[in-house]
Amino acid sequence: MAEKTTKRLAIIASKGTLDMAYPPLILATTAIAMDMEAGIFFTFYGLNIVRKSTMNSLKVPPLANPAMPIPMPNLLGALPGMTAMATMMMKSWMGKAKVASISELIQIAIDGGVKMWVCQMAMEVMGVKKSDIIDGIEDPVGAATFLDYAADSDISLFI
């Protein structure tokens, strides 16, 4: 019997902030470029990455994030407008470093054959309908579908 030679990357994307939307998409598209297989299971807040109404307005939290390159006192971070500023700063850095935008990365992932699943349970919990999800994503599935895929993966990551 021939040995499996194609490597596989299986990712759970559970965060809905702009900074944590990049890692699953960058890793999956890099994997595809290396001729690996890759799949992403969007669940919990991660649904927002592939949700029409939110995918272009993901935000970076300025609060409770002492690791921000320009540290902000928490009281300042609580002022209205600071989330917008932190988000704008990150978009500007990403642009300067010539990193693709979230929507560009999603398109590269879909075109490259990354499996893109949305979690049925998270959709019910958060009241998200299939029509709220962007095109190119498979029908909602349960965690079992992801585990079945990940069980034959070489790299599995919860992001």
Added chain:
Amino acid sequence: MAEKTTKRLAIIASKGTLDMAYPPLILATTAIAMDMEAGIFFTFYGLNIVRKSTMNSLKVPPLANPAMPIPMPNLLGALPGMTAMATMMMKSWMGKAKVASISELIQIAIDGGVKMWVCQMAMEVMGVKKSDIIDGIEDPVGAATFLDYAADSDISLFI
């Protein structure tokens, strides 16, 4: 020599918020239902998931979480009572979607044979005693016990 056929899921649960208490328990109980093996190593804030005094009062942070389904300005999120409100909202969504509670999921995991470990070092750091931990959990172990288990796993996740 027969090949290992049972798949194995190894999880580190390091977060103590209500929203991040669900993923390890849902994934592990789903894996068991699929006839996989599953183990969870509770460490750092994740100890609170299996701690008698906290397991029924885990909370959702409303602050620094721009991905909350109903976004809240940070200044509003800093007001007393907002953590309680965000927590109540999540419990209500989970209930509507017929998701089991944390304590129900823990019981399903224990009954289903999920390995449940607590991290000895984290217990010392946080001043948690063995008597503070719920029944059905194994004696405290070090990270080596988890790594040994995970080294033969097919899926490993840090949550």
Added chain:
Amino acid sequence: MAEKTTKRLAIIASKGTLDMAYPPLILATTAIAMDMEAGIFFTFYGLNIVRKSTMNSLKVPPLANPAMPIPMPNLLGALPGMTAMATMMMKSWMGKAKVASISELIQIAIDGGVKMWVCQMAMEVMGVKKSDIIDGIEDPVGAATFLDYAADSDISLFI
């Protein structure tokens, strides 16, 4: 053909807070002590763990962290000085439990042969230069280098 027998742990360290700097270093040094191979890819805020100007001043966020052993109302957590207090508390707990400091753990990791990579893209995005990174770390690499290493790992974790 001889079977690979040495087990391998591959970690992405993406967080720059003190509490999330410990897990990658503790797990990797434990793995080395168990005669496993281990590698850490520092990216996003995780760069701060191996950055000269920040590695000794990583902080714990007191806000939006309802799982802190001594819970703090969010409004209190937003007061100036609370990040410092939460950080001091964690360092004190770690000291009492005889856990090595971050810089000690990094040295143990380097001496023990843990592969330590920094992410080239994150460095560009955050404006970090190679001279800003501590000694003993390899030249900046892309995500592909990590994926290539992780594809032959037995445990992969995104922290």
